[in-house]
Amino acid sequence: MLKYAMIGGGPGAFVGGVHRRALALNGTAKLVAGCFSRDLEKTRAIGLELGLDEDRLYATPEEMTRLEAGDIDFAVVVTSNEAHYPNVKTCLEYGIHVMCDKPFTITSAQAEELVALASEKELILAVTYTYAGYPMVRQAREMIERGDLGDIRFVNCEYPQGWLAEMLETTGHTQASWRADPERGGATLSLGDVGSHVEHLVPFVTGLNLTRLAARLDTLVEGRTLDDNGVILTEYDTSARGMYWYSQAATGCVNGLKLRIFGDKGGLEWFQEDPDHLRYTPIGHPPQIIVRGMPEMLPGAIPYSHTPPGHPEGWLQAFANIYSAFCATIEHGVTPDFPTGEDGLRGVRFIEACVESSRNGTTWIDLA
Ligand SMILES: NC(=O)c1ccc[n+]([C@@H]2O[C@H](COP(=O)([O-])OP(=O)(O)OC[C@H]3O[C@@H](n4cnc5c(N)ncnc54)[C@H](O)[C@@H]3O)[C@@H](O)[C@H]2O)c1
Structure with missing residues (x-):
């Protein structure tokens, strides 16, 4: 099973929990670390509720990526929009594949930089445009x-x-x-x-x-x-x-x-x-x-x-489908079939x- 860390998705957050449930639905990746909030107490509260080890709950995304690089297969960035760019950049700099939510960044200059960095480091960079799933x-x-x-x-x-x-x-x-x-x-x-x-x-x-x-x-x-x-x-x-x-x-x-x-x-x-x-x-x-x-x-x-x-499927399964393709690319190097x-x-x-x-x-x- 792949291992992942999450940035954002703290208590009361809207979409972070959906990403976690979608990944759990697939059963291909396990959440092992998190910086779910800018507030460490909130990160601890939700991380312990999710069954994570206390020493894998971090005060900053930088600390988490530095200490977890090598132990995780990918990171999920589900913060408010302004925090996508710095956090995706940090993950890529530490050699970690990333799934980021949309809109990708605030400016196109930031997005260009991240795409170039991922390409240079041969890392997989994906964006959850959910409806593609x-x-x-x-x-x-x-x-x-x-x-x-x-x-x-x-x-x-x-x-x-x-x-x-x-x-x-x-x-x-x-x-x-x-x-x-x-x-x-x-x-x-x-x-x-x-x-x-x-x-x-x-x-x-x-x-x-x-x-x-x-x-x-x-x-x-x-x-x-x-x-x-x-x-x-x-x-x-x-x-x-x-x-x-x-x-x-x-x-x-x-x-x-x-x-x-x-x-x-x-x-x-x-x-x-x-x-x-x-x-x-x-x-x-x-x-x-x-x-x-x-x-x-x-x-x-x-x-x-x-x-x-006749047994409806929807948003959660669509996220899970995008993650299936993303995880398959990480594991087997297949051609990316996700945004x-x-x-x-x-x-x-x-x-x-x-x-x-x-x-x-x-x-x-x-x-x-
Ligand atoms: N793909 C979709 O269909 C879909 C749906 C909803 C939201 N989104 C996107 O998901 C992202 C999150 O949206 P939301 O509605 O869940 O927001 P939210 O405000 O509910 O949650 C954001 C979370 O990120 C945390 N956070 C913010 N900055 C952080 C940082 N620097 N370090 C660690 N944690 C930090 C906040 O504490 C909060 O827990 C947005 O980019 C939004 O556009 C996508």
């Missing part, structure tokens, strides 16, 4: 690859949430507070938080490369300084066009990630809140619903499906391009 997302990708949709004409991806439809960040809400603080969350609030998933999902599924965009980032909730809603027009390296919408001020929406792809032979729709179903419409025919676990599943999607059809540091870098460049476009009155920006 869903079986029906893999199914959609493979159907497009084999030509079921023909040439893609238009992509529409939206990711509305409603949990920031009120000024939660002034109420002491931990996750809202740092996300709304440019020093800790980055130059955008909701674009980095949920728009980043849209940016990754579209090319992952369609194979299209984004070449140009025009963005309008809005702040819908009075009193907020950063964006909580945005619309982005997109162009790709083919004649395909697209439109993205993300929001965290979409009152009543929970986690409404939806992807619709329209080709000259057929269309596909996938909705994250109904993740086991993919709606496929060949041109001139009625829609078909492809159900996870049923015989229509394609070879690349089958390993991502674990329970019989990498390069994907994370492209995501940060996308955020910067959207900010520039929006500040300049929604002008078109060419992506290098």
